[in-house]
Amino acid sequence: MSDHISKGEDCEKQAEKKLNGWQLFGSKLEDAADLYEKAANFYKLGKSWDQAGAVYVKLAECFIKLDSKHDAANAYADAGHCYKKTNTTECVSRLEQALEIFMELGRLSMSARYCKEIAELYEKERNLEKAMVYYEKAADLYQGEEVSSSENQCNLKIAEFAAELEQYQKAIELYEEVARQSLNNHLLKSGAKRHLLNAGICQLCKNDIVAISNALDKYQDMDPTFAGSREHRLLADLASSIDEEDVEKFTDAVKEFDSLTKLDALKTTLLVRVKEMLKAKELEEDDLT
CATH class of the missing domain: 1.20.58 (Methane Monooxygenase Hydroxylase; Chain G, domain 1)
Known part of the structure; x- marks a missing residue:
């Protein structure tokens, strides 16, 4: 490892000497770029990621002076990928430089x-x-x-x-849009119900029974097969339990669905939020009686 790093440092010093010296023939920027690239490769072999990243930045700067923007963008990206192993902030900074140049190049x-x-x-x-x-x-x-x-x-x-x-409306709109696109693609059609279920659970989080009811009608219009699905039944049962303020019915509906189709972490998190809202409402009603 140390041998590779030593070779990298030697190449980097030669590159600096090229840039700071006087040259009659050829391009000292091109020669320096070649040496920086060799240095970066040696540093990577030596797993000295910070040194490799820093040299790729110098390489990118050479390419910018040579008006070779595409090569500069690639060098910044290489720098980012080296820093990815050690320094997230520096990694993001270099990847941003790469994408800005690629944007400029179309x-x-x-x-x-x-x-x-x-x-x-x-x-x-x-x-x-x-x-x-x-x-x-x-x-x-x-x-x-x-x-x-x-x-x-x-x-x-x-x-x-x-x-x-808790930006539920934004989530709803995106899930519905992805479901809509999925329904127009034969290979993705089967996933549409999953996206509509996610959208429906987000509707439940908003605690608006009218909106939930309207959403279920909308989803049946979007996908006629949704009405007979377990996803639709779960949403309908949950909406009903919220309307009736019945925590036990809510829990049973979730358990029944989960026994057949395991709920992922996001659905579980959102349904726990809805259940907590329902329990709070139930306690509030008890306090009033």
Whole structure:
């Protein structure tokens, strides 16, 4: 490892010497870029990620001076991927530089890819607000490139985080839109009920019985097979239990569905919130009697 790092440092010093020296033939920027690239590879072999990232930044700066923007963007992305192992803040900064250049060059798919990568980094750190911002940017770019599958993946992430952050209307609109697109695609049709169920649970979180009833009618219009599904039955039973302020009925409906189709973490979190609201309302009624 130390041998690789030593070689990397030697190449980096040679690159600095090229840049600061005088050269009669050739381009000292191109020669320095070659040496920086070699240095970065040696640092990576030595697993010295911070040194590799810093050298890729120097390489990117050389490419900018050479007016080679595409190579500069790739070098910034390489820097980001090195820093990904050690420094999330620095990683995000370098990936942002890469996507800005790709945006300028009209490489929207590449820009979307790095927006999504930044979103995933924030998601890993549970910074949901920032993750949503970058997933939204990625979704917009994928929409522009008509890559609907990637757009939908991003929108589902935004909907999930919006629901967690109690931004229920935003989550509802996204889940309904993804369901609508799924129903227009033979291969994705079967997943539409799952998205409508998520939208319906978010409706329950808003605690508006009229809105829930209207949503169930709307979802049956969107997908005629939804009416006979377990997803529809669960939402209808939960809406009824909320209207009747019956916690036991609510619990039984959730248990019955979960015994056949395991509820994921998000649905469980949201249903616990609804149940807590229902219990609070029941206690309030008891206090008044």
